[in-house]
Amino acid sequence: MLRHLDIRDMLIIDRLELEFRPGLNVLTGETGAGKSILLDSLGFVLGWRGRAELVRQGAEQGEVLAEFDLPEGHGAHKVLEEAGLPGGESLILRRVNSRDGRKTAWVNDRRCSGEVLRQLSETLVELHGQHDDRGLLNPRGHRALLDAYGGHEAKLAELRAAWRAWSAAEKAVTEAQAALAAMRAEEEFLRHAVGELDALDPQPGEDEILDTSRRLMQGAEKIRDDISRAAAALGGEGAEGAASDALRWLEGVSDKAEGRLDEPMSALGRALVELDEAARGVEACLDALAFDPRDLEECEERLFAIRGLARKHGVGPDELNQFAEELRGRLAALDRGDGELADLRKTRDAALADYTAKAEALSTARRAAAARLDAAVSEELAPLRMERAVFTTRITAAEPGPDGHDEVTFEVATNPGAPSGPLARIASGGELSRFLLALKVCLVGEASGLTLIFDEIDRGVGGATADAVGRRLASLAQSGQVLVVTHSPQVAALGGHHWRVEKETRDEETLSRVVPLGEAARIDEIARMLSGDRITDEARAAALSLVEAR
Structure with missing residues (x-):
């Protein structure tokens, strides 16, 4: 869970400290106030590729520090151990970007590479939004998501062992054939x-x-x-x-x-x-x-x-x-080579048969899990006003590998009879956001220990649909931590913790700051989101009604 974020001299932020909490954390503010800068800064300290120039104008360097809580068994512990870095109950990441573009990173006060940061980030944070190519929109991860949803860990372990045995047997046959051919050449x-x-x-x-x-x-x-x-x-x-x-x-x-x-x-x-x-x-x-x-x-x-x-x-x-x-x-x-080669081939063929049987068994399990996932996503789409949309987990043949011979792709069709295709190509902005949210709700079990970030996932929706989006975000947050950047008052009203991002001008310099909101300020912010710059009593009453209805 993300506990603390400290940003210094990044873009239009001079100094900002945020203390995040479990549950649904909501970030709101006018367009251009700097909400995306927070995500850029968090992505920077996590090693993600983003903007080339992040240092605030006039500063020599920018710096971001992020602190995470690491419960026992969290995936980050293994990454730290393999990298030879100190671990513990908390994880402190710090990264500095100098004016000349050099970047330096530390993990728990030990220097590390950007690659280690990216490996850690995969166990710490998951970002979902319209331009997310690291999570649900990336087809390369769909098979792993389906396996996690279906609980295929044991079958995968058996299949990978069978793959290693087959690979070793195939290598032994190849080496024996080469050795025998060389001996025959000098017979x-x-x-x-x-x-x-x-x-x-x-x-x-x-x-x-x-x-x-x-x-x-x-x-x-x-x-x-x-x-x-x-x-x-x-x-x-x-x-x-x-x-x-x-x-x-x-x-x-x-x-x-x-x-x-x-x-x-x-x-x-x-x-x-x-x-x-x-x-x-x-x-x-x-x-x-x-x-x-x-x-x-x-x-x-x-x-x-x-x-x-x-x-x-x-x-x-x-x-x-x-x-x-x-x-x-x-x-x-040489004289006994043919017999030994025949024995090795028998071993290879037996290993292949074992691998094939286990791969077929996993394929069967995947197809069953895909049917369950498709039904679950369909149930989630209805409240999101996408009851006519069709979500399909497509399983096709692929080259055999340690994880089987299946390729898994999440596809959608926005209306019955319409052609289906990958999420990112078929769905529009608002539809895509709702597809991602419905899918994430169904897959939440595989994200244990992750901080989920949704960047304007409610874009293009309002009213009852926005309320449905917010309730699903709140449901996801019950067992962990969710950060959502939103323009929707219905979503904001369901947050457990609320911050407003705003701009201010000091000495002819525009800066961005983040203000934690108490109950009264929160009502005003939701009212502003409902009515615009002029907050009326009616807007406040509507905001209070939204908050009380959560």
Whole structure:
């Protein structure tokens, strides 16, 4: 609910503070007094697009502050939370327009964008009038209005979940088809590459082993002769034989040497052991160096094959085995791709069937709600002297989406048999206002927490029709807050709170001000609306009669 509005230096308002209340708040005044300026200023602080130049002549900047009460569960709380702005039981919006056109906004003393203001405004205020393209005249919102009227929240939630499931399943099918097509494009390569790798069967570390073996075999011939000579020098025909002979000779005479040969003989024995070990090692080396020339050829062929395949696929020789596993995996995915794609399509088709069933169920519910709404609006039109008019909620097929496959449009025909069409194109000014009011009365449940503003919605009507308009506005105001700008005394008489907008001239400057009216002043204002500038006793009596009859 709008609690407070503070306007400074906007158009012809220098300073104005208004305290609004629950119920029906009425703004009256002569044409040109500045009633529209109040709405322009309120629209400015709410982020609505309006006049380009709002700053009062001679002022450096204009400023508007609006304070709203926010009960628990109000839609503005979610907007504040998503925007990272502080909340609470009240909401203070402030917006400044400088002379050079720059606009700055604050929400609860925190800077914010105009877009955040507009999002908040959708939860705070709803404007209805002949030029309103944000509310009932906007066909894009008619489906949501019908769903709110019909109480379709649960069905909508189920349908949106089904839409998400179908969309996800459709995406999975599309991605699988693309992946399968890409794999099929490289199928020949995959099968050839896997065949090559399987035939070669490279093992981790094999490259290093083969390289070492090759180098050893390549160098074997160069060192084998010297090792053979060393083996001969160490063997029985060489050092080992000579040492054995020497030991045998010394053993034959050692008993006559008085122990002087014991140490040399012991040393010779140890030397023979070392010589024997050395000889065996050299012989083992010779055995290792013995190879068939075909072994070197085979080693080199395999080594070159491994390295060539590694270069071909851009991987290291030791990575070939892992690379082969990856290719086998892609080939296996290709081989089972058709089956997996078929399973995904089944899931997609089941999700589509579920979505379609839920969309049809919601369409049925919408058609039933549309019939109820059409009947309710027709009942409201009769007291508004439009009993011959026809209101129709038209439901047509639309592209499937999260909210179903229906397009909803409110259409009217001003007389039976006349062509019907959108509200804004078919109805005249006065008719349009009454259509909007009748529709709003029927849809009031969906506007919980909103301040409803009606800008001269009673234009072009009078007498009993104006009284019917006023009574419906008062009915709307019983459960909330309604602000109405009116020239109708019948409407003004039904207000719970009354302000008069008037002009005054000070120091050759024309300014607009708003005066709250007590009972006596209110009677005079309604009398002025009845009779014109000259207020007669008869006009006062008629005004009093209107007020007492409410």
